[in-house]
Amino acid sequence: MFASKAVARQHFLTARNARPAEDLLPGARSLPLLQSAQRIALYVSMGAEPQTGALIDWLLASGREVLLPILYADNDLGWGVAPGAADLVPGRLGLSEPRADLGPLAISTAQLVLCPAVAVARDGVRLGRGGGSYDRALTRVTPGTPIWAAVYDSEVVDALPSDPHDHLVHAALTPRGLVPVG
Numbered sequence: 001m002f003a004s005k006a007v008a009r010q011h012f013l014t015a016r017n018a019r020p021a022e023d024l025l026p027g028a029r030s031l032p033l034l035q036s037a038q039r040i041a042l043y044v045s046m047g048a049e050p051q052t053g054a055l056i057d058w059l060l061a062s063g064r065e066v067l068l069p070i071l072y073a074d075n076d077l078g079w080g081v082a083p084g085a086a087d088l089v090p091g092r093l094g095l096s097e098p099r100a101d102l103g104p105l106a107i108s109t110a111q112l113v114l115c116p117a118v119a120v121a122r123d124g125v126r127l128g129r130g131g132g133s134y135d136r137a138l139t140r141v142t143p144g145t146p147i148w149a150a151v152y153d154s155e156v157v158d159a160l161p162s163d164p165h166d167h168l169v170h171a172a173l174t175p176r177g178l179v180p181v182g
């Protein structure tokens with residue numbers, strides 16, 4: 001068990017930064033929910049994060065809508081639609097973001113939410129970057145909507161430090177498929 005979220009975050013990010021980035025699409029495209037959901041909240045991957053580019057292109061090509069986060073100054077998130085990678089503009093912290101902001105509540109229209117994560121525990125606890133962005137955004141998801149966290153297989157672990165404000169996820173999506181948690 002890790003002594004704190006900060007220690008755990010550093011452990012997993014150091015390991016992740018030493019590995020090649022992998023694409024999420026192979027593990028995702030055969031999942032029924034990803035074939036049927038009409039509007040999906042996703043993220044624009046950066047660095048060694050599980051890569052979302054091919055997944056976003058595949059969803060758009062099959063006529064679905066993809067919501068992408070816009071990071072506000074207080075680390076809360078707004079959401080915009082992705083018409084295509086060429087339409088994204090540079091945001092804070094090296095992020096690429098949609099130009100038009102539909103606001104923080106737009107995530108409530110998603111039928112599936114895939115959030116970035118540094119690690120996920122078997123009980124559903126998600127460890128993020130530490131801004132509390134998804135702690136806030138996930139409170140606005142329509143109850144009953146599946147929430148998945150994108151990680152590599154080695155980042156699904158038995159236990160992680162957690163706080164009362166942490167919002168549990170239902171599964172980890174890895175490049176090899178879906179791992180139910182919680």
Ligand SMILES: Nc1nc2c(c(=O)[nH]1)N(C=O)[C@@H](CNc1ccc(C(=O)N[C@@H](CCC(=O)O)C(=O)O)cc1)CN2
Nearest residue numbers: 043044045046069071093094095116128129131133134
């Ligand atoms: N791809 C992606 N988008 C996301 C998140 C994320 O984790 N991944 N977020 C999840 O909440 C929000 C943004 N939060 C973030 C918090 C910290 C860092 C960060 O630490 N970035 C790098 C580079 C910083 C820089 O260039 O100054 C780093 O410090 O190593 C990035 C995003 C919304 N969008």
Ligand SMILES: Nc1ncnc2c1ncn2[C@@H]1O[C@H](COP(=O)(O)OP(=O)(O)OP(=O)(O)O)[C@@H](O)[C@H]1O
Nearest residue numbers: 005127128129130131132133134135136163165166
């Ligand atoms: N609803 C909220 N409103 C404002 N701040 C919040 C809220 N929830 C959590 N926070 C703050 O966000 C900070 C980071 O929380 P935490 O370490 O759980 O982030 P995280 O889930 O790992 O990061 P992220 O969601 O950005 O990927 C904490 O200081 C926490 O107090």
